[in-house]
Amino acid sequence: MSSWPPPKTVIQAIHDRYQREIIEAMNLCPFARRSREQGRVHRPLFIAKDETHTPEPAEVAARLAELVSAHADAEIVLLTFPVPPGHPWETPVSFEGFLTTLRDAWGRLPPPREFFMVSFHPKLQLPKDRALTPDSLVSLIRRSPDPVIQCVDAAMLGRVRRQAQAAARERMLRELEAKDPALAALFARSIQPDPELSLDIARQNFAAHGAPDDRDRLERALCNLRADRDRAYGLDDDRKDTQ
Numbered sequence: 001m002s003s004w005p006p007p008k009t010v011i012q013a014i015h016d017r018y019q020r021e022i023i024e025a026m027n028l029c030p031f032a033r034r035s036r037e038q039g040r041v042h043r044p045l046f047i048a049k050d051e052t053h054t055p056e057p058a059e060v061a062a063r064l065a066e067l068v069s070a071h072a073d074a075e076i077v078l079l080t081f082p083v084p085p086g087h088p089w090e091t092p093v094s095f096e097g098f099l100t101t102l103r104d105a106w107g108r109l110p111p112p113r114e115f116f117m118v119s120f121h122p123k124l125q126l127p128k129d130r131a132l133t134p135d136s137l138v139s140l141i142r143r144s145p146d147p148v149i150q151c152v153d154a155a156m157l158g159r160v161r162r163q164a165q166a167a168a169r170e171r172m173l174r175e176l177e178a179k180d181p182a183l184a185a186l187f188a189r190s191i192q193p194d195p196e197l198s199l200d201i202a203r204q205n206f207a208a209h210g211a212p213d214d215r216d217r218l219e220r221a222l223c224n225l226r227a228d229r230d231r232a233y234g235l236d237d238d239r240k241d242t243q
Helices: 008-024 032-037 057-070 092-108 134-141 154-179 181-189 197-209 212-232 235-242
Strands: 076-080 115-120 148-153
Touching (some): 057 092
Antiparallel strands (some): 115 148
């Protein structure tokens, strides 16, 4: 593959588009835009040299530790792993296995802070053997241009979760006050459980993108970006040469 690897600037440009045109424009993550605009999103690249090269989990964990030590305000770190055709990580299951080993490697370090890690992958598919749900739609939501491990600062997630809980509680209290002041007073004195932020985001995304037309619109945008990625990386030319 004479065109591999693509320039780092080209890779970053494709993933900048994914962040702005997909994640932010379609509101798939409620804190993504704010974190980016405040300079708290970082995207280190781990480019596979060829079809057999994979980075060591300890190497990736060490680089993550260096990055967050140098950038104390980092909230989201997008470990990005561009791979050429034929690489084992072209399959989501294989890449998910690397995520497991990376979590282990991170746990063996004296980590600067806690991160929640999840994988994104260009070939994630919606399940065909069961009805679409907020959980299963996540496979489409996490269809990135290249394999990515998203690392989100746990403390930041805690702040967002508390803010979301407070906002939801205030909305419910206002609605109850309009309908039943006595019930509203009882609710105001109650202790509310802390909702799981990821479940709340999944429900919001399902409401916005779960209907067939909305889902098709999201899939088209992802497919178009993936095609632009292949052209920008020079992979279209490689495929033509092999035909």
